[in-house]
Amino acid sequence: xxxxxxxxxxxxxxxxxxxxxxxxxxxxxxxxxxxxxxxxxxxxxxxxxxxxxxxxxxxxxxxxxxxxxxxxxxxxxxxxxxxxxxxxxxxxxxxxxxxxxxxxxxxxxxxxxxxxxxxxxxxxxxxxxxxxxxxxxxxxxxxxxxxxxxxxxxxxxxxxxxxxxxxxxxxxxxxxxxxxxxxxxxxxxxxxxxxxxxxxxxxxxxxxxxxxxxxxxxxxxxxxxxxxxxxxxxxxxxxxxxxxxxxxxxxxxxxxxxxxxxxxxxxxxxxxxxxxx
Amino acid sequence: xxxxxxxxxxxxxxxxxxxxxxxxxxxxxxxxxxxxxxxxxxxxxxxxxxxxxxxxxxxxxxxxxxxxxxxxxxxxxxxxxxxxxxxxxxxxxxxxxxxxxxxxxxxxxxxxxxxxxxxxxxxxxxxxxxxxxxxxxxxxxxxxxxxxxxxxxxxxxxxxxxxxxxxxxxxxxxxxxxxxxxxxxxxxxxxxxxxxxxxxxxxxxxxxxxxxxxxxxxxxxxxxxxxxxxxxxxxxxxxxxxxxxxxx
Numbered sequence: 001x002x003x004x005x006x007x008x009x010x011x012x013x014x015x016x017x018x019x020x021x022x023x024x025x026x027x028x029x030x031x032x033x034x035x036x037x038x039x040x041x042x043x044x045x046x047x048x049x050x051x052x053x054x055x056x057x058x059x060x061x062x063x064x065x066x067x068x069x070x071x072x073x074x075x076x077x078x079x080x081x082x083x084x085x086x087x088x089x090x091x092x093x094x095x096x097x098x099x100x101x102x103x104x105x106x107x108x109x110x111x112x113x114x115x116x117x118x119x120x121x122x123x124x125x126x127x128x129x130x131x132x133x134x135x136x137x138x139x140x141x142x143x144x145x146x147x148x149x150x151x152x153x154x155x156x157x158x159x160x161x162x163x164x165x166x167x168x169x170x171x172x173x174x175x176x177x178x179x180x181x182x183x184x185x186x187x188x189x190x191x192x193x194x195x196x197x198x199x200x201x202x203x204x205x206x207x208x209x210x211x212x213x214x215x216x217x218x219x220x221x222x223x224x225x226x227x228x229x230x231x232x233x234x235x236x237x238x239x240x241x242x243x244x245x246x247x248x249x250x251x252x253x254x255x256x257x258x259x260x261x262x263x264x265x266x267x268x269x270x271x272x273x274x275x276x277x
Numbered sequence: 278x279x280x281x282x283x284x285x286x287x288x289x290x291x292x293x294x295x296x297x298x299x300x301x302x303x304x305x306x307x308x309x310x311x312x313x314x315x316x317x318x319x320x321x322x323x324x325x326x327x328x329x330x331x332x333x334x335x336x337x338x339x340x341x342x343x344x345x346x347x348x349x350x351x352x353x354x355x356x357x358x359x360x361x362x363x364x365x366x367x368x369x370x371x372x373x374x375x376x377x378x379x380x381x382x383x384x385x386x387x388x389x390x391x392x393x394x395x396x397x398x399x400x401x402x403x404x405x406x407x408x409x410x411x412x413x414x415x416x417x418x419x420x421x422x423x424x425x426x427x428x429x430x431x432x433x434x435x436x437x438x439x440x441x442x443x444x445x446x447x448x449x450x451x452x453x454x455x456x457x458x459x460x461x462x463x464x465x466x467x468x469x470x471x472x473x474x475x476x477x478x479x480x481x482x483x484x485x486x487x488x489x490x491x492x493x494x495x496x497x498x499x500x501x502x503x504x505x506x507x508x509x510x511x512x513x514x515x516x517x518x519x520x521x522x523x524x525x
Contacts (some may be wrong), residue, residue: 045525050369052524073375084366086289088296097292100285101374 001026001151001182002047006056009042009206016042018206019056024184029177031197032186033264039206040186041081044155047184048078061150074102077144081155081186083136087129091120091139094128095146102147110146118142118172134165141172152176154185158192170196190265202268209271217267225262226250239266282376286384290357294392307349307396311341312403318463319407328465331410336490338404338411340462342397343485346421348453350393351428351435354385356445358436378521382433382513389429390422397421416493423505424485430512431481437519461486481508 002024009017017039024030032040045051047058049069057064063071085094092111099107115121118138128136137157144152157173158166166189173196177183187193193200194214201211210217222239224246230236239262240246250257297303315337323333362368371381404411435448459469460482466474477483484501491498 048373050373050525070375073373078373080366080369082366084370086293086367087365088293089289093292097285097289098370098374100288101371101376103375 001061002184003059004043004047004056005058007043007046007053007058008055009039009046009051009053011042015206017046017053020203020206020208021056022201022208022211024182025199026182027177027180028198029173029183029185029196031193031200032184032203033188033190033193033197033200033268034186034203034209035188037205038203040203041155042206043203044078044153044184044186048076048153049073075150077147077149077152079137079140079144079152079154079157081159083140085128085136085139085143088127090125090127091115091131092124094139095143098143099146104147110148114142114146117145117175134161134168137161137165137169138172141169141176145176148179149181151182151184154183156186156188158187158189166192190263193264200264202264202271204268204272210267214264217264218262221262221266221270223262225260225266226253227258227260228253229256237266237269239270279377279380282380283383283387286371286376286381287387290385290388291391293357294388304399307345308399308403310348311345311400314341314344314463315403315407332408334408335410337463338400338408339417339489340486342400342404342421343424343482343489344457344462345400346393346397346424347428347482347485348457349396350389350425351432351453352445352449353392354389354429354432355435355439355448356442358385358433359439359442359445362436363442372520372523379517381520382430382517385433386426386429386513386516389432390425393425393429394421397425414492416491417489420485420489423509424482424489427481427485427505427509427512430509430516433516434512434519437516437523456480456482459483481505 004023005021007017007020008015020039020043032043034040042051046053047060047065049065049072052066057066059065060072061075063075065072086097089097092115095111095114096107099110104110111124112121115124118141120135120139120142123131123135128139131139141154141157144154154173158169161169170192173183173185185192185196197214199211199213200217202209202217210220222241224240224243226238226240226246226249228236228238238246238249240249243259246259250259315334319334319337323337326333328336358368401413435445439445439448459473459477460466460480461477462482466477466483469477481504484504487501488494488498488505494502
């Protein structure tokens with residue numbers, strides 16, 4: 001569905017995206033995971049025609065993002081990291097203008113359906129500035145879905161939301177996959193990548209570090225982790241393939257040990273030597 | 278369908294404008310500057326002045342109408358585009374939609390014209406009340422529309438090239454303010470020193486002020502008319518190009 005080859009983008013002396021190549025399959029939820037400044041947002045901006053790459057190419061559904069921006073724009077929906085709703089307009093008006101800009105047919109029916117899906121129908125005539133952060137994020141995703149795009153881009157969809165509201169939004173994102181839509185999301189939340197994504201690409205300093213399903217990525221570091229805080233207060237981690245091995249190690253060590261399943265943070269740490277968050 | 282692509286861009290601006298209108302602060306701030314000028318120069322300084330054989334107020338009001346059409350068309354477009362692009366990021370929604378850059382340009386410019394017309398309409402009403410000899414012709418309206426189109430297009434250019442919101446006021450102070458005062462709003466340009474007249478003749482507003490005081494387009498106004506149309510076309514094309522080339 002999406003093919004990125006040798007994508008590179010500089011901002012002055014800073015390399016935001018560095019020779020990135022990857023493919024995203026039709027119908028999958030694909031995650032770009034990495035710390036802030038890893039080049040995730042820049043990649044999304046290029047894929048969504050907002051930014052022009054210095055080198056490399058991106059093909060979506062057979063169309064090049066630089067040469068065929070019009071065809072790309074008719075196929076994608078974007079939920080940006082920053083809330084860019086019109087705060088002084090109502091929820092309904094925001095969707096109406098967006099739908100008209102995208103030549104959407106049967107607009108009133110579509111707006112009603114999508115607002116009901118994100119549970120904002122009863123607030124359709126409220127001005128967006130009166131909405132809570134979670135409601136605004138829900139409206140943003142509703143707007144991105146309004147035109148039933150083949151590819152949905154979500155840039156840090158749950159950034160800054162409290163855990164309960166984050167879970168609500170995850171439900172919405174999972175629903176979007178049902179009709180075979182391809183979803184590309186960026187996140188620096190480990191849990192989000194693990195729970196939502198079919199495949200995850202770990203990016204660091206604009207480069208691809210690893211790409212696979214969350215399970216396979218975790219297998220590369222071992223599925224179990226033993227965490228221990230030493231006398232100096234420093235966290236020491238041991239990774240193991242099986243639970244028995246982890247138990248064995250925990251017995252040898254003193255108190256203050258925790259055994260847990262490994263996560264993508266462990267993968268990231270092993271590959272880069274640093275933490276994501 | 279394509280021919281109406283500008284409409285949602287325009288509609289969005291109008292919906293936002295409607296909300297602003299209900300906050301009375303907007304109405305007053307659109308009117309306050311021209312009214313201060315009218316009181317200061319028209320009633321204060323100009324009470325005993327006669328200009329071209331009529332009352333000074335009759336000379337001044339068309340100038341104030343042109344000035345408010347300029348400042349309102351320009352400022353609203355420039356500052357809202359600047360804010361929408363840099364702070365609210367709503368401009369990104371528009372450029373990410375499958376419409377041509379010229380459709381965005383048309384929508385923004387038409388919205389700017391409406392705002393400019395609205396403000397100058399208020400001054401026209403005040404003019405009818407304050408000055409007995411004040412009247413408007415069809416040509417006056419044409420000039421007002423053309424002036425609004427030209428300065429709204431300039432507003433798009435400035436809104437697209439400014440790097441911060443503070444920049445907008447720099448352009449205001451260096452271009453819009455001098456133009457308001459020197460382009461024949463308050464007194465005829467021929468009273469200025471020769472070297473300044475050359476500079477002033479480059480200002481687009483100068484030519485609006487020449488034409489807006491005429492009852493129709495005669496041979497002596499053709500040069501000014503050509504200057505305004507040329508500016509309007511250049512501003513419009515350049516503004517569309519800036520939108521087309523937009524990249525973060």
